[in-house]
Amino acid sequence: RIIETANAPIFGVDVQGCVTEWNLMLAKLSMFSKEEAISKSFVQTFVTAAYQESVGHVLLKAVNGEETSSFELPLVRNGKQQAIVLLNATARRGPSGEVIGAICVGQDVTQITTMKEEQQRTADDLSRLIDSANAPIFGVDLEGMVNEWNKKAADLLGFAKEETIGRHLVENFIQQENRSSVEQVLHKALSGVETNNYALPLISKFGKRYTVLLNATTRRDGRGHISGVVGVGQDITELNQALAESKRVADDLMRLIETANAPIFGIDREGKVTEWNAKASSLLGFSKDEALGKSLVQNFITAEFKNSVNEVLEKALKGVDTANFEFPLFTKLGERREILLNATTRRGPGGEIIGVIGVGQDIT
Numbered sequence: 001r002i003i004e005t006a007n008a009p010i011f012g013v014d015v016q017g018c019v020t021e022w023n024l025m026l027a028k029l030s031m032f033s034k035e036e037a038i039s040k041s042f043v044q045t046f047v048t049a050a051y052q053e054s055v056g057h058v059l060l061k062a063v064n065g066e067e068t069s070s071f072e073l074p075l076v077r078n079g080k081q082q083a084i085v086l087l088n089a090t091a092r093r094g095p096s097g098e099v100i101g102a103i104c105v106g107q108d109v110t111q112i113t114t115m116k117e118e119q120q121r122t123a124d125d126l127s128r129l130i131d132s133a134n135a136p137i138f139g140v141d142l143e144g145m146v147n148e149w150n151k152k153a154a155d156l157l158g159f160a161k162e163e164t165i166g167r168h169l170v171e172n173f174i175q176q177e178n179r180s181s182v183e184q185v186l187h188k189a190l191s192g193v194e195t196n197n198y199a200l201p202l203i204s205k206f207g208k209r210y211t212v213l214l215n216a217t218t219r220r221d222g223r224g225h226i227s228g229v230v231g232v233g234q235d236i237t238e239l240n241q242a243l244a245e246s247k248r249v250a251d252d253l254m255r256l257i258e259t260a261n262a263p264i265f266g267i268d269r270e271g272k273v274t275e276w277n278a279k280a281s282s283l284l285g286f287s288k289d290e291a292l293g294k295s296l297v298q299n300f301i302t303a304e305f306k307n308s309v310n311e312v313l314e315k316a317l318k319g320v321d322t323a324n325f326e327f328p329l330f331t332k333l334g335e336r337r338e339i340l341l342n343a344t345t346r347r348g349p350g351g352e353i354i355g356v357i358g359v360g361q362d363i364t
Contacts, residue, residue, distance in 0.1 A: 009085050009106040012092060013042050015063050017056070020101060029083040029108060030075040048076050062089040062102035072109070083110045136212060136233040139219060140169050144186060148230060156212075156235060158205030175203055189216040189229040200233065210237045263339065263360040266346060267296050269317060271310075274355060283362060285332030302330055316343040316356040326363070338364045 003010050004023050009030075012021030022037040030037075030046065037046070043056045051073065058068045068089045075083045085106035094100040130137050131150045136157075139148025149164040159173070167173075174182050178201055185195045195216045202210045212233035219228040257264050258277050263284070266275030276291040286300070294300075301309045305327045312322045322343045329337045339360045346355040 006105075009108060010104065011037070011042065012101055012103045013059060014101040015099065017041055017043055017059055019045075021103065025108075026085075026106070029085065029110075046075070048074065058087075058089050059102050059104075062091050062104075063099055065091050065099060067091070073106070083108055085109065133232075136235065137230065138164075138169065138233075139228055139230040140186065141228040142190060142226070144168050144170060144183075146173075147228065153233075156204065156210060157202060173202070175201065185214070185216050186229050189218050190226060192218050192226060194218055199236075210235060211240050212236065260359075263362065264358065265291070265296065265360075266355055266357045267313065268355040269353070271295050271297060271313060275357065280360075283331070283337060284329060300329065302328060312341070312343050313356050316345050317353060319345050319353060321345060336364075337362055 003021060006023055007025060009026035010021060010023045011019060011026055014020050019037045019040050019042050022032075022034045024034075027033050027037075032046065040046070043052050043059065047055045054071070055073060058071050061068055068087075070086055070088065073085050073087055075085060086109045087104045087106040089102050089104045091099045092101040092103045130148060133150055133152060136153035137148060137150040138146060138153055141147050146164045146167055146169050149159070149161045151161075153164075154160050157173070164173070170179050170182050170186070182200065185198055188195055195214075198214045198216065200212045200214045202212055204210065213236045214231050214233045216229055216231050218226055219230050221227045257275060260277060260279060263280035264275060264277040265273060265280055268274050273291045273294050273296050276286075276288045278288075280291075281287050284300070291300070297306050297310050297313070308325075309327055312325050315322060322341075325341045325343065327339060327341065329339050331337060340363050341358055341360045343356055343358050345353055346357045348354045
């Protein structure tokens with residue numbers, strides 16, 4: 001009765017491997033009744049071909065007096081898996097101590113196994129995602145040794161995964177001048193403090209310089225304990241080069257405006273001066289500091305031309321340029337200068353109108 005009503009799957013076989021015991025729990029899990037099971041060859045009837053050899057070996061060991069613990073057995077009916085049982089196989093003895101078969105006591109681990117398989121599937125998916133990501137990704141353990149190095153990192157830096165795994169990241173792949181700061185970032189992550197957008201200079205195996213924008217994230221094990229750091233990067237080398245080139249062009253343009261042999265001024269959308277080059281200063285006697293932030297029309301244009309100049313600027317602020325507009329300017333000392341002006345719309349990085357640039361010619 002104990003075997004029959006036990007809350008664990010139990011079966012027994014004789015020395016020929018035919019079923020002699022089959023309790024209620026096993027009947028429920030396997031969906032074979034006791035009547036269907038008794039006297040049938042356990043291995044041939046209830047075990048799939050893939051497991052027949054290993055299960056037969058376990059039962060053979062049991063009837064020879066050698067116990068086996070924790071072997072995993074899937075229970076299948078009509079080709080469909082019904083449950084997974086973790087079994088202990090023990091010799092069954094008769095009144096005189098002779099072995100008369102084997103008794104197997106199990107534990108239903110179907111849900112646990114399913115959860116493990118799902119966790120493994122998730123881990124495998126994550127591993128594939130990391131390896132195939134279009135961003136350089138590396139990982140280190142608590143000692144700073146590399147344990148992740150994806151294809152993008154290998155392509156970018158020229159070091160194959162096999163060349164990096166198990167080696168110290170900072171000592172082997174970070175330049176001397178950056179080691180201290182990178183160590184700090186990793187140390188913080190290993191303390192649970194993550195770092196975003198850290199610009200990391202790297203040099204490839206072949207001497208090419210890269211800049212990677214790095215997020216360093218704490219890595220934890222299944223129990224929540226910190227186990228390392230994973231770094232996800234973005235190669236911003238070309239972006240930095242483009243920004244540097246844009247800055248160089250902007251600096252060149254500013255120098256050109258400042259040193260041009262023509263008076264040049266700029267205003268914002270409110271008509272306040274934002275540019276005032278050296279030629280404008282020498283021509284009109286107002287320094288750049290005196291002009292910047294002041295209303296161009298109100299402070300530097302004579303009353304009779306304020307309306308017409310304002311119209312030209314308003315048109316430019318609407319995207320309509322004006323060429324060869326002639327008007328007089330009076331210097332700080334009261335001298336009259338005749339200026340031929342081209343007023344051009346000035347735009348921001350997104351193409352939006354941000355003001356007007358005026359390039360003049362002294363035709364006095």
